[in-house]
Amino acid sequence: xxxxxxxxxxxxxxxxxxxxxxxxxxxxxxxxxxxxxxxxxxxxxxxxxxxxxxxxxxxxxxxxxxxxxxxxxxxxxxxxxxxxxxxxxxxxxxxxxxxxxxxxxxxxxxxxxxxxxxxxxxxxxxxxxxxxxxxxxxxx
Amino acid sequence: xxxxxxxxxxxxxxxxxxxxxxxxxxxxxxxxxxxxxxxxxxxxxxxxxxxxxxxxxxxxxxxxxxxxxxxxxxxxxxxxxxxxxxxxxxxxxxxxxxxxxxxxxxxxxxxxxxxxxxxxxxxxxxxxxxxxxxx
Numbered sequence: 001x002x003x004x005x006x007x008x009x010x011x012x013x014x015x016x017x018x019x020x021x022x023x024x025x026x027x028x029x030x031x032x033x034x035x036x037x038x039x040x041x042x043x044x045x046x047x048x049x050x051x052x053x054x055x056x057x058x059x060x061x062x063x064x065x066x067x068x069x070x071x072x073x074x075x076x077x078x079x080x081x082x083x084x085x086x087x088x089x090x091x092x093x094x095x096x097x098x099x100x101x102x103x104x105x106x107x108x109x110x111x112x113x114x115x116x117x118x119x120x121x122x123x124x125x126x127x128x129x130x131x132x133x134x135x136x137x138x139x140x
Numbered sequence: 141x142x143x144x145x146x147x148x149x150x151x152x153x154x155x156x157x158x159x160x161x162x163x164x165x166x167x168x169x170x171x172x173x174x175x176x177x178x179x180x181x182x183x184x185x186x187x188x189x190x191x192x193x194x195x196x197x198x199x200x201x202x203x204x205x206x207x208x209x210x211x212x213x214x215x216x217x218x219x220x221x222x223x224x225x226x227x228x229x230x231x232x233x234x235x236x237x238x239x240x241x242x243x244x245x246x247x248x249x250x251x252x253x254x255x256x257x258x259x260x261x262x263x264x265x266x267x268x269x270x271x272x273x274x275x
Contacts, residue, residue: 060234
């Protein structure tokens, strides 16, 4: 038996979409108002989906407190109330929410979690969201 | 193949407790959910079915029929009930959101004929939900 559990976490961060390899004019054309030199911010929501069999004793996929503390330690403490462009996670990589989603997946793939990591979903706004499951497909 | 999702809500009480464990063990594993006086949630259930569009009606399933099945098989038994004390599956099984999703799948799967049950998604809270695909 395989059950999927998804937990949702808020965090807030600023970013600027700008690729130094492109001219200022092309950056403005490509990224529009997201290219504002001073940056802007979002209230992001991160959804982490893990899966596994149910432990017979508890009827649970994993200990939620263990999942919460791992996500807080590895992801939220790292990104919440930060300027994403200033973090080593990005450097030359433009901190689009696509790249942020992939980065979070990379970090969690290398982190011991209390259940198997299935996929990551990040909402940048209520209208835009991104999903990544590594080499797999997000289960729908 | 087309997928249709019907949403429903129910409110219920539960607690997590293993009688063979000491109170300390129950507290350590289940935390505040171990309070034997119980607590409750407003659950949101999303049931997704998959099938072909009927050439005559344009439906994958008659929504009224799906609603009636959901009410009869799940909501009538779960809504405004104490899951541990009143729902047979949970007299012995912990009424975790995971076990609820699996139990709801088992209740619905055999009652849907023209369509295939694709997914049961159950929200315990807006920031916590479980998906079960019958695997």
